[in-house]
Amino acid sequence: MSPIKYTLPRILVICAIGGIGLPVHAVQPLVCLIQPSKIAEVGTSVTGVIETLRVERGDTVKKGQVIAILRNDVERAALNVARSRAQADADVQAAIAGLEFARQSTVRGEDLIKKKFISEQALDKTRTEERVAVQKLAQAREQSRVWDREMSLAKSQLAQRTIVSPISGIVSERYLSSGERVEDRSIARVVSINPLHVEVMVPAANYGKIKTGMIATVMPELPDALPVEAIVKLVDKLIDGASNTFRVRLELANSDHAIPAGPRCKVSFDDQVMGTLNSNKLTPQSATTRMPQNVAAPAKLVSHVSSAPQPVEPPSIEKSTLNALENWRRAWESKDIPRYLAAYVANYLGDQTSHEAWLNQRESRIQKSGSMKIQISNAEVRPMAGNQASVRFQQNYQSDGYSDVTIKSMLMTLKEGKWLILEERSQPR
Numbered sequence: 407m408s409p410i411k412y413t414l415p416r417i418l419v420i421c422a423i424g425g426i427g428l429p430v431h432a433v434q435p436l437v438c439l440i441q442p443s444k445i446a447e448v449g450t451s452v453t454g455v456i457e458t459l460r461v462e463r464g465d466t467v468k469k470g471q472v473i474a475i476l477r478n479d480v481e482r483a484a485l486n487v488a489r490s491r492a493q494a495d496a497d498v499q500a501a502i503a504g505l506e507f508a509r510q511s512t513v514r515g516e517d518l519i520k521k522k523f524i525s526e527q528a529l530d531k532t533r534t535e536e537r538v539a540v541q542k543l544a545q546a547r548e549q550s551r552v553w554d555r556e557m558s559l560a561k562s563q564l565a566q567r568t569i570v571s572p573i574s575g576i577v578s579e580r581y582l583s584s585g586e587r588v589e590d591r592s593i594a595r596v597v598s599i600n601p602l603h604v605e606v607m608v609p610a611a612n613y614g615k616i617k618t619g620m621i622a623t624v625m626p627e628l629p630d631a632l633p634v635e636a637i638v639k640l641v642d643k644l645i646d647g648a649s650n651t652f653r654v655r656l657e658l659a660n661s662d663h664a665i666p667a668g669p670r671c672k673v674s675f676d677d678q679v680m681g682t683l684n685s686n687k688l689t690p691q692s693a694t695t696r697m698p699q700n701v702a703a704p705a706k707l708v709s710h711v712s713s714a715p716q717p718v719e720p721p722s723i724e725k726s727t728l729n730a731l732e733n734w735r736r737a738w739e740s741k742d743i744p745r746y747l748a749a750y751v752a753n754y755l756g757d758q759t760s761h762e763a764w765l766n767q768r769e770s771r772i773q774k775s776g777s778m779k780i781q782i783s784n785a786e787v788r789p790m791a792g793n794q795a796s797v798r799f800q801q802n803y804q805s806d807g808y809s810d811v812t813i814k815s816m817l818m819t820l821k822e823g824k825w826l827i828l829e830e831r832s833q834p835r
Contacts, residue, residue, distance in 0.1 A: 438606045441669045442597035446573050449592040453568045459584045467571045478567035485560035491553040501543035508536035599667045604656040610645050625672040632815040724787040727795050728823035739780045750827045776806030795819040811835040
């Protein structure tokens with residue numbers, strides 16, 4: 407598979423880091439917040455008492471899943487009555503039999519009138535009885551349709567006593583409990599966090615530079631969070647006069663629910679970092695940048711951060727981290743388990759509760775996977791403070807009976823001259 411190249415346009419702006427004398431374009435504090443893409447206050451249009459409540463806060467629900475059931479004894483009884491009426495066809499069958507008898511009487515009367523055994527008046531009476539029988543059948547069938555509609559109405563009234571989730575997501579709040587009365591209050595709140603929305607307040611000076619479809623990098627303000635990519639979905643056409651800013655909304659894929667809704671974040675369009683900043687400087691702990699090629703790397707940080715670990719020069723970081731990534735790929739593909747495990751920090755947990763559990767899981771999966779072919783493309787290295795680097799790439803994995811394409815993000819740290827994997831995340835492409 408040929409490497410996929412990103413062709414979406416990007417904005418190139420440079421920000422100052424820890425007092426380094428680079429040009430600054432974003433001098434105003436910018437606001438960035440990760441929010442749910444949908445919020446539903448789940449309630450009901452009828453009044454009743456909750457009989458069963460089937461969710462708790464934090465539960466994952468699907469669209470259409472039952473949230474609660476109200477007491478429905480009366481509605482259920484009404485449905486049973488309506489169903490009995492709708493299923494009863496005795497009146498229709500009686501009307502059909504009466505019409506058949508009337509038609510036979512008419513045929514016999516016409517035959518007898520020819521033989522002059524009955525009068526014309528008797529034949530007219532027979533024909534009138536046939537027409538009446540036709541109307542009685544039509545009336546019986548119409549009544550049957552009315553009963554069908556009454557049954558549908560009873561079903562709808564019963565369905566109103568069952569409250570379902572209008573969206574797929576997470577139950578963020580549960581307001582009521584079983585036995586409580588529902589009138590004008592919501593029962594629960596469901597939020598959708600896949601995808602997430604990232605709301606950014608951007609200075610008016612950047613209006614026209616950010617377009618829908620652009621790719622941005624989002625850094626959630628969470629412990630050990632890795633940068634992830636988001637796509638610009640909405641750029642407001644209105645500038646707020648009081649703050650001289652406009653809003654930009656990005657869409658962030660979150661299929662594994664790894665990122666919660668609510669935290670602040672920093673958003674970069676290439677090298678411009680937009681986030682909740684107290685000034686136009688970032689501390690070494692929060693700095694995330696890629697040095698532009700035409701700007702020399704600083705020899706040292708300013709005095710107030712001189713005690714922090716000195717970062718490796720950006721060109722050396724990119725080359726050495728990519729070499730470490732390639733060694734990791736080769737070890738994995740060739741099933742060299744000791745060399746593969748050595749690519750991670752000594753206490754790596756992954757998605758397990760202990761390092762030993764993770765070691766056993768990886769060794770078992772690699773041995774059972776059969777022959778493997780692993781390709782890496784579009785690798786992007788982002789140097790970080792404290793001799794760390796974020797690496798993002800596309801991984802094409804193929805083994806006996808299974809293949810996938812994922813976007814992986816790794817946080818790597820330099821230990822005794824060797825880049826080791828500190829954290830690893832992946833999402834389907």
